[in-house]
Amino acid sequence: MELANGSxxxxxxxxxxxxxQQKRHLxxxxxxxxxxxxxxxxxIIIMLVHADVQLARLPMYILLSNFSLLEICYVSTTVPRMLFDLAFPCGVISFHECFLQFYIFFSLGYTECFFLSAMALDRYLAICNPLRYPQMMSNKSCYALVGACWVLGFLWHIGPVILISKLSFCGPNIIDxxxxxxxxxLSLACPPVGNIPIICQFSMDGLIVLGNLFFVMLSYGAVILxxxxxxxxxxxxxxxxxxxxxLVxxxxxxxxxxxxxxVPSGESQSHVTKVVTLFFTAITPSLxxxxxxxxxxxxxxxxxRLQRRKMGLVKRKLIV
Incomplete structure (x- = not known):
């Protein structure tokens, strides 16, 4: 792969x-x-967990509130830009903004992999090791696990993004x-870099995805057993x-x-990729x-409890 100092x-x-236009507006x-x-x-989930003392102490809800924060970041990385392009179909994005979106988008995806594994670990410890669970998943341990998920997710993709950004791009500049x-x-790089970088990219993604999937399946398998x-x-x-x-x-x-x-190869590949990515980035976080x-x-x-607390505050104010 030939690298260049600039682009x-x-x-x-x-x-x-x-x-x-009509379908775009729809x-x-x-x-x-x-x-x-x-x-x-x-x-609402984040506010509820932090407002309720009992939920805020439970490891599963500490993980869930951080998972909700992750989903907010995830949809905000791609959906606002997509909505803007649907409203004003110009599609122009600067070189640095493009690679920043690329980095954040994939880093959040990796972070979600780690969070799903952390949640599986929490359920495994709670059900398979209930006596040791309070000690092993203390608040300190849980926050350390949360920090590890965020750090690992954002560290993993730094290298590929830097390498790809240093390739030479001399045109065309249209991303389908x-x-x-x-x-x-990568298909826009010049001179063409071939399939090796894409294979390396997929291999890195597969290592994270399959490794976390295996851990999740192992954890929930032990729980079910x-x-x-x-x-x-x-x-x-x-x-x-x-x-x-x-599991859903x-x-x-x-x-x-x-x-x-x-995705199938051929002309329909880009269309299928867009639909799958749309479901991945917009639909799933809402579900x-x-x-x-x-x-x-x-x-x-x-x-x-929150409603009763608010009603109690209202009554006190009325009495005063």
């Missing part, structure tokens, strides 16, 4: 969705609503996507209900990640808060 290309053009309205709902859902994705970017042996039917059913929601989130995440790598909290008794109890 002759100062900006890229994101083609986005090549559709008519997509703009739909994904603007989804974006606002995603922000609202995740902000609505985000700055490494595949289309432990629950099947439990004689406490009520506890077993409640635990299975919680685990099933976790894991399936959505890794299912869409797999879809990004198993995760609902999946985690929709039938969660602890969240419902926390909402009830």
């Amino acid at each position: 002759t290309v100062e900006e890229f053009i994101l083609l986005g969705f090549q559709i008519g 997509l703009l309205a739909i994904f603007a609503v989804i974006y606002i709902l995603t922000l609202a859902e995740n902000i 996507h609505f985000v700055c994705d490494p595949g289309p970017i 432990t629950l099947t042996k439990s004689s406490r039917r009520g506890y077993r059913m409640k635990a299975f209900s919680t685990i099933s929601f976790h 989130v894991v399936t959505l995440f890794y299912g869409t990640v797999a879809g990004m790598y198993v 995760n808060p609902l999946i985690y909290c929709l039938r969660n008794d602890q969240v419902k109890e926390a909402v009830g």
